[in-house]
Amino acid sequence: MLQSFDDGIWIAEGPIAVVAGFRYPTRMAVIRLSDGTLFIWSPVGLSNELRAAVDGLGPVRHIVAPNSLHHLFIGDWQAAYPGAKLYAPPGLRKRRQDLVFDGDLDDDPAPIWSGEIDQVVVRGNAITAEVVFFHRTSRTAIFTDLIQHFEPGWFTGWRALVARLDLMTAPEPTVPRKFRGAFTNRAAARAALRWILAWPVEKVLMAHAAPVETGGHAFIARSFAWLLT
Template identity: 30%
Template structure:
């Protein structure tokens, strides 16, 4: 049940932040496995056309709805950035019925199955307008309006089937689980001190592995030996294509947003994959 995964009082703990004049994040606390504080984050982007795209939507609180209205209110795209970040799609789809739903292969079927079983009132059977597949990965297209502002990479070799987006006008990379940046300081900043989780050994270990600080050796090993092991060649190819993009900011779903120096951080974290793809080196 999604009720175990989301805060009971999102209005009270959500942090709404203007990253650029046209990119806004909505950050909330989130515990993975009920014990690891990784945080959650949705992102709204105002396209050059004036319409809005919502990535990995979180709870549609009154404050979130007001912020969307201040950006023009014309929500045309609702994007699940992987097969895990979709819980609030139905809530946003009901509020903005003209929006196109976009996500990776397998997600529409997953949601229809949950909706048919009636196991989770948050998840409905809404149809997806555009679905990323292995077959259309290199030619993925939403529509002319969306494609004009965004580059997209479908990292199908990632276990969660990641969709990574570049908002070209403001050089902002938007992703879900491809890159964490723990600890989740901002996402827990409005939680009362006495209610903040007290991470145990496992949570501390995971947070250390998912940190980009220093050489990020733990994250490099996790990416190489765990995340990419299923199809490392395809994973490396996706990472190499993303590394060719021009971006300076990275907005992850979990952990801190990187404002400035995002491209350098990305290249540092994924250096083993980039070197392997170029044929100039291997893992360490």
């Protein structure tokens, strides 16, 4: 359920999420900070097994929704861990007025994790603003929906055709066409991408693609070459 990804960072696969008939696998990340507390990125469905595994790593103190689309389970986690702080990306407070957020995510990391996790908001996209994180110890960049990949056969029927046209089943993970077309402010997006490319990235985690464990910096540059040119 909970798998070690690198020093101080774990991942867990969650249940399938269905959006407009499209099936999406879900993945979360857990980062243990130097004070022993846990940073939960894009939490998936909270089962008893997953909760026991997470509790075995340390106390949950920070729950992060990385964009306005990845919020399905944050309420369950907030209820399970009332001592944790819940952080909202741009646009999510309005969408989830049923929740009480303790902070907002922007380009400046919260002081508690600023020495260990960097972040930048990729703005200018009409679908969602996504907060991309960088775990310094493992040199891991963490994307949510901006980079995706699904194996051939994951989608069937007309959805398989849509996925192919959208580059969701391209030879390697890349930015889907729907997200490319939704960048109404490419200057803002380029500025964020230059920030990301300044990080010494070796690995890349994504919510909807297999992790990239080597050559992460070059991989990100390839994925966004269409934006940089």
